[in-house]
Amino acid sequence: MKRVLILGATGSIGSSAIDVVRAHPGDFQIAGVVARSRVAALERIGREFNSPWFAGEDAAERAVRETDADIVLVSMVGISALAPTLAAIDRGIAVALATKEVLVAAGELVMSRATEKGVPVIPVDSEHSAMFQCMQGASPSRIGKLTLTASGGPFYAGPADLSSVTPPMALAHPRWNMGPKVSVDSATMMNKGFEVVEARWLFNVPLTSIGVVIHPESIVHSLLTFVDGSTLAQLAPPDMRVPVQYALSWPDRLPAQRAALDLPSLGALTFLEPDASRFPALALVRDTAEEGGTRMVALSAADEIAVERFLSGDIAFTEIVPLVADVVSATPPRRCDSVDDVYAADAAARSSARAWRGAKGRGGRVAAIRP
Numbered sequence: 001m002k003r004v005l006i007l008g009a010t011g012s013i014g015s016s017a018i019d020v021v022r023a024h025p026g027d028f029q030i031a032g033v034v035a036r037s038r039v040a041a042l043e044r045i046g047r048e049f050n051s052p053w054f055a056g057e058d059a060a061e062r063a064v065r066e067t068d069a070d071i072v073l074v075s076m077v078g079i080s081a082l083a084p085t086l087a088a089i090d091r092g093i094a095v096a097l098a099t100k101e102v103l104v105a106a107g108e109l110v111m112s113r114a115t116e117k118g119v120p121v122i123p124v125d126s127e128h129s130a131m132f133q134c135m136q137g138a139s140p141s142r143i144g145k146l147t148l149t150a151s152g153g154p155f156y157a158g159p160a161d162l163s164s165v166t167p168p169m170a171l172a173h174p175r176w177n178m179g180p181k182v183s184v185d186s187a188t189m190m191n192k193g194f195e196v197v198e199a200r201w202l203f204n205v206p207l208t209s210i211g212v213v214i215h216p217e218s219i220v221h222s223l224l225t226f227v228d229g230s231t232l233a234q235l236a237p238p239d240m241r242v243p244v245q246y247a248l249s250w251p252d253r254l255p256a257q258r259a260a261l262d263l264p265s266l267g268a269l270t271f272l273e274p275d276a277s278r279f280p281a282l283a284l285v286r287d288t289a290e291e292g293g294t295r296m297v298a299l300s301a302a303d304e305i306a307v308e309r310f311l312s313g314d315i316a317f318t319e320i321v322p323l324v325a326d327v328v329s330a331t332p333p334r335r336c337d338s339v340d341d342v343y344a345a346d347a348a349a350r351s352s353a354r355a356w357r358g359a360k361g362r363g364g365r366v367a368a369i370r371p
């Protein structure tokens, strides 16, 4: 029986995890649930599982310290998940990590702390879960290339002009039903850039050995090519309960609650090159990741604000990437050796991103962030 603490229990990933626990009452127990604002829903979950619940902006870290869990599912949104993730690692509790921003902004810090403490960080993102599954039993030195698949999001095939994209259009992902931040990130393909960085830290591989391929059917979740030329892939229906359950049950596997793939009914599977000119976010993330440090923190923070501003109607869809790029280039490049360094770079980038006025004649662009 594993005791699971869920950070972000009312969200999309959190709900998948609750379904998994409900389906396996003999394998999992809820040690506690955490959310920020949907208190009534959180209370209902707490009552159903007879477990404590913690609400509010800073509740997650407290929950990690005050509950007895064997595994913490980190499925909040954004950098607010960094402190609770580190708290879990410091307590020696296994981490099932969905919140990619933690590794995008502070991958080196988090993974070196996890290695030092001997704590596993198990991927939840479907692509990284796929790679992790293909890696079981493999020698890391025999892995040649990692290929992340991407559905391409709602705008891969059109419209030609993305400037008139509205929030409801960006939130309507063709394959996955996800929270608003990751849905918009998928529409800009910033999300796929984040996943490249996430893979870099989770699997300790250079950025140059991680590729991206568009696969609109979202059936192959990622591929691993070994030095002998063999490629392994993981295939499953596009349902987050599959990778969430694997992360919670690893290294074991448990029965699924739904049918596995029926290959003849799928027919053909498609793989295409990503369109770099239509989705400049991919190159922006890669280039920034080469620099790392404060600029990577700034990229993640600026993206959180840009998505918020787009969803509130304040900037256009096509202004998201320019906003983020401007904030990144205004950020003095430095190493981030501590959590305080991360938070300082994060705060500076957020205020810069809030002040960004863009190209619509609404004022200047961002001022340089002071060293």
Ligand SMILES: NC(=O)c1ccc[n+]([C@@H]2O[C@H](COP(=O)([O-])OP(=O)(O)OC[C@H]3O[C@@H](n4cnc5c(N)ncnc54)[C@H](OP(=O)(O)O)[C@@H]3O)[C@@H](O)[C@H]2O)c1
Binding pocket: 007, 008, 009, 010, 011, 012, 013, 014, 034, 035, 036, 037, 038, 039, 056, 057, 058, 059, 060, 075, 076, 077, 078, 080, 098, 099, 100, 101, 124, 125, 126, 176, 177, 178, 179, 180, 181, 182, 240
């Ligand atoms: N959804 C997916 O399919 C998917 C796939 C791969 C990776 N991910 C990653 O998983 C993370 C979660 O995504 P999601 O789609 O599940 O998001 P979501 O539906 O927006 O849910 C976010 C959850 O986090 C809670 N939360 C937000 N800030 C918090 C804070 N400061 N303290 C405690 N709880 C907080 C929210 O509580 P309230 O509801 O009370 O606001 C909610 O329960 C993201 O980083 C995303 O990139 C998601």
